[in-house]
Amino acid sequence: MKRMLRSAAALGLVALTGTALLTGVDYLTADRIAEQERRVVLEQLGQLVPQASDDSLLDDKITVMDEQFFPNGQQVSIWRSRDHGEPLAAILKFNAVNGYNGDITLLAGINADGSLRGVRVISHKETPGLGDAIEAEKSSWILGFSGKSLENPGRERWNVKREGGEFDQFTGATITPRAVVNAVRLALEYFELNHEALFEEPAETPGGSRR
Amino acid sequence: MIYREIFANGLWRQNTGLVVLLGLCPLLAVSNTVVNAIGLGLATTLTLVFSNLAVSLARPALRPEIRIPAYVIIIASVVTVLQMLMQAWFHDLYLVLGIFIPLIVTNCAIIGRAESFASRNRPLPSIVDGLATGLGFSLALVALGAFREVIGKGTLMSHASLMFGEWGKSLQLTVIPNHPGFLLALLPPGAFIGLGLLIAGRNWLDARLARNREAMQPESAPHET
Numbered sequence: 001m002k003r004m005l006r007s008a009a010a011l012g013l014v015a016l017t018g019t020a021l022l023t024g025v026d027y028l029t030a031d032r033i034a035e036q037e038r039r040v041v042l043e044q045l046g047q048l049v050p051q052a053s054d055d056s057l058l059d060d061k062i063t064v065m066d067e068q069f070f071p072n073g074q075q076v077s078i079w080r081s082r083d084h085g086e087p088l089a090a091i092l093k094f095n096a097v098n099g100y101n102g103d104i105t106l107l108a109g110i111n112a113d114g115s116l117r118g119v120r121v122i123s124h125k126e127t128p129g130l131g132d133a134i135e136a137e138k139s140s141w142i143l144g145f146s147g148k149s150l151e152n153p154g155r156e157r158w159n160v161k162r163e164g165g166e167f168d169q170f171t172g173a174t175i176t177p178r179a180v181v182n183a184v185r186l187a188l189e190y191f192e193l194n195h196e197a198l199f200e201e202p203a204e205t206p207g208g209s210r211r
Numbered sequence: 212m213i214y215r216e217i218f219a220n221g222l223w224r225q226n227t228g229l230v231v232l233l234g235l236c237p238l239l240a241v242s243n244t245v246v247n248a249i250g251l252g253l254a255t256t257l258t259l260v261f262s263n264l265a266v267s268l269a270r271p272a273l274r275p276e277i278r279i280p281a282y283v284i285i286i287a288s289v290v291t292v293l294q295m296l297m298q299a300w301f302h303d304l305y306l307v308l309g310i311f312i313p314l315i316v317t318n319c320a321i322i323g324r325a326e327s328f329a330s331r332n333r334p335l336p337s338i339v340d341g342l343a344t345g346l347g348f349s350l351a352l353v354a355l356g357a358f359r360e361v362i363g364k365g366t367l368m369s370h371a372s373l374m375f376g377e378w379g380k381s382l383q384l385t386v387i388p389n390h391p392g393f394l395l396a397l398l399p400p401g402a403f404i405g406l407g408l409l410i411a412g413r414n415w416l417d418a419r420l421a422r423n424r425e426a427m428q429p430e431s432a433p434h435e436t
Contacts, residue, residue: 003274010272014281018288025292029299036302128243129394 045091047136048109048118049081057081057091060203069190070094072103080199087112087199090191093122096183100175101125104134108145108184110191112199115149118142119184124176131176141168141177150188158185214339221343228351228406229413233320237311238352239402243363246370248356249349250304251311254293256345258315259324261289263341266329273330282325283316290316304373320348351409358405363397365390 042058049057060080070076077093089111095103104124109117119142121134133139144167150158159165160178169177191198227233234255241251265285266273273281294312297305305312315321324344329337360367365387371379395401 007274007277010269010274011277011281011284013272014269014284018284021288022291025295029295032299033295033302036299040302040306127394128397129392 044107044120044122045079047120048091048107049089062198062201062204064194064198066190069186072097078198080203082199087195089117090195090198092187092191094183094187096179098175098179098182099124099126100131100173100179101127104176104179104183106180106183106187108187110188110195112195113149114188114192114195115147115152116145116184116188119145119180121180126176127173130170130173133170133173134176134180139170141170142180144168145184150185150192155185158182213336217336217340218343221340221345222347222350223417225344226347226351226413227320227344228348228355229410231320231323233323234318234348235406237314237318238348238355239399239406241308241311242352242355242359242402242405243397244360244370245353245356245368246304246374247307248352250301250308250374251315252345252349252352254297254308254312255315255318255321255348256342257293258286258289258318259321259341259345259348260338261341262286262321263324263329263337264334265289266325267332267334267337270330278326278330279322282322286321286325287316301374307370307373320344354409355402355405358409359396359401361386363393363395363401365392 038058045057057079060082062078062080064070064076064078065073066076067073072095074095074097079091081088081090089109091107091109093105093107095105097103102125104126105122107120107122109119111117120136121142124132124134126132126134134142136142153166157164157166158181160167160169160174160181162169162174163178165181167177167181221227225231228235228238237251237255241247262282262285266282269281269285290313293315294305297312324340328340332340357367360369365385367384367386368379368382371382373379375382396405
């Protein structure tokens with residue numbers, strides 16, 4: 001009995017020490033980690049909206065859900081860029097769900113008039129060497145979205161060439177670009193329906209999710 | 212000397228990746244480039260050093276019946292601390308290594324060293340053992356990473372800026388210019404094939420060394436008749 005209690009106490013002490021250590025390190029690093037996470041988002045947004053370098057864009061953010069345009073219960077983050085209060089552009093972060101391997105997370109910058117500023121891939125698990133040509137680092141394919149809109153090239157042309165659309169597929173990989181093209185089209189359609197309401201909704205409190 | 216023995220075991224004779232074959236999941240998954248391999252190797256080495264130290268210090272209090280849960284708590288704490296530090300100071304590398312940092316907890320090599328070495332030795336030898344085992348694992352990881360990166364992409368140290376900042380960009384080497392890319396080496400099968408070749412190479416070298424030693428023996432110590 002005594003031996004059992006001593007063991008329990010020893011184990012408790014180990015757990016307590018571990019917890020104290022973690023609390024201490026968390027206290028020391030939390031601010032810096034939050035700052036790093038902001039920096040990463042800011043760098044990503046900055047690729048699409050250069051004037052995003054000030055923090056106002058980062059905090060002017062809402063989260064929406066719409067099963068019709070963003071399937072699988074996605075929570076879509078939308079950052080809004082304004083010029084003296086006038087809507088300038090919105091950046092949407094959403095997933096293309098029909099990729100070859102898992103979700104492809106995309107960032108699309110859409111001007112207030114519905115034309116695309118550009119699209120970037122944030123993360124994906126597509127096949128290296130085939131599907132990963134969607135990365136801006138690997139090929140210029142993703143840059144081809146800039147300036148496009150639902151009217152240019154026209155709704156029915158929003159697909160890869162194999163399906164009678166406007167956009168190139170890659171040699172050996174059709175599924176990946178098709179998933180991206182379709183997801184971007186859906187995002188544009190969502191924006192077309194909701195863009196006025198989008199800019200009016202009050203922003204979330206910054207950093208409200210953690211601490 | 213005992214420390215020499217510890218290093219010989221960790222780096223060569225009992226190399227975690229190539230002989231004991233523990234921790235293969237991260238070894239195979241994160242060895243697609245040298246930089247990833249160095250990152251995970253360093254993180255694993257640090258985990259081994261600190262978990263061995265903690266286990267060795269707590270050794271008098273750890274009765275047999277509670278030692279496994281205690282190891283788990285210690286290792287999980289060490290890894291979580293490392294993860295937070297990395298997130299704060301090497302954020303981009305952290306994003307690349309992703310899930311494999313928390314998964315260091317499940318690397319059996321770490322609990323293996325805690326049980327078979329740190330729980331029976333004083334703190335200093337335990338630290339050295341953690342270092343030697345970690346370096347052995349890192350070496351296997353980096354060798355595999357270099358093999359896969361050169362064959363798969365024709366480069367070495369690409370994306371070094373993730374670890375070393377701007378300065379790292381100058382570290383990238385193009386070994387094979389205009390390499391068309393060899394997908395097999397970058398995909399999981401390439402990891403298995405590469406690891407197999409590495410193990411074969413190590414065994415071949417080991418056998419050769421043993422033969423040389425045998426050949427030397429009769430001259431240095433002649434038998435009495």
